[in-house]
Amino acid sequence: MIGVIMDFNQVRYFLALADTLNFTRAAEQCYVSQPALTQAIKRLEVELGGELFLRDGRYTEITELGKSLRGYFEQIDRTRHLVRTTAKAVTSGEIAELNIGVMCTIGPWLITAMLDTFQIQHPMVSIVLHDVTPESIPSLLLSGALDGAFCAHHNSPHSQLRYVELFEEAMVVAFPLGHAFAKMDAVPLRAIAKQRYVDRLHCEFRQEMIEFYDRHDLQQDVAFRSQREDWIQSMVRDGMGVSVIPRFSLLHTEIDHRPIIDPPLSRRVEFAVVNQTEIPPALDELIEHATKYDWSVSKLS
Structure with missing residues (x-):
């Protein structure tokens, strides 16, 4: 089959005929006349050097050659669709x-x-x-x-x-499993100040918490500070302190949490x-x- 030249229409006609085994229905499916489809199939057979379909009156059957090539033609047709889709995407700026x-x-x-x-x-x-x-x-x-x-x-x-x-995302206090906060439904911000604290340096509420503690003459017990969210949560998990964390940022199942009240915090x-x-x-x-x-x-x- 070296030197075979075929077009996408021939492939499309072949697949339609292989599906319907009827020249009339295949032609209707491809929006061409039956003689045009028949001639295209004949040219394809000449190019490939063998019959793709056996015709006996109204009866049509795909040959062994046709069966063996059908998968390749389907791949070619998928490529045709991909080429058209890609071309459309490029010209419209979708890529x-x-x-x-x-x-x-x-x-x-x-x-x-x-x-x-x-x-x-x-x-x-x-x-x-x-x-x-x-x-x-x-x-x-x-x-x-x-x-x-x-x-x-x-x-x-x-x-x-x-x-x-x-x-909207609530801020919560995160703590290790078995911590005293686990017995509470919600944790006041004042109570967090009494705990060993792991300070999230990128926390949006960090300055507000510092000002809150200053207004209420509370001293925060900061044990560790970090910009890394994963390090913060690992330290909390390992019992090195508690931390105020966005609710949906919690990564470890070994970390428990509760809502914050007085005042509640959200972003x-x-x-x-x-x-x-x-x-x-x-x-x-x-x-x-x-x-x-x-x-x-x-x-x-």
Whole structure:
């Protein structure tokens, strides 16, 4: 079969005839006349050097050669569809690489689950994830280094950024299994001050907690400080102290937690982009997907 030349239409006609074993129905399925389909099949047989179908009046049967080549033709047809889809995606700007920041204090499993469903629905979009700190997000977005960022804050937004709210997340006190806090339904912030504490340096509420303790003449017993969320939780798990952590950022099953009261603490998790009139189609699709995604508390619990 060296030197065989065939076109996509011949492959399409062959597969239609192999499915229907009827020239009339195959021609209707391919939106061509029956003589045109018959001639195309004959040319294909000449090019391949053997019959693909046996014809006996109205009866049509696929030959052994046809059966052996059917899988290859199906692969060619899939390639045809992929070529057309890819060409359409390229010309319409659907193929893209998005650089997305994820704030270091946001639970990774929460974001990756949403991104997985997005990528399945948009296979032409490649996503590069970047671990970023809260203070670096505005400059990374405004410089173009990032296309968007998952972030969380509870204070004033940046004037040049647009924020799409995703869900509200409570802050909790995390502690090792068997800790005295496990007997409480909720833990007052004052009670946390009396415990050995592991200080999260990237905590959005860190300054507010310091000011709260100062107002109430409380001295926080800080045993360890770290910027690394995984280190913080490992230290809590190992009994080295308690820590205030976002509810959905907890990674270890060996860590227990309770809500915080007096005062309660919570943050908005959002997707931030540069506030501009036009944004790339792929980024627009991601924003729409994130907005419609089910972030319900029952699903996150």
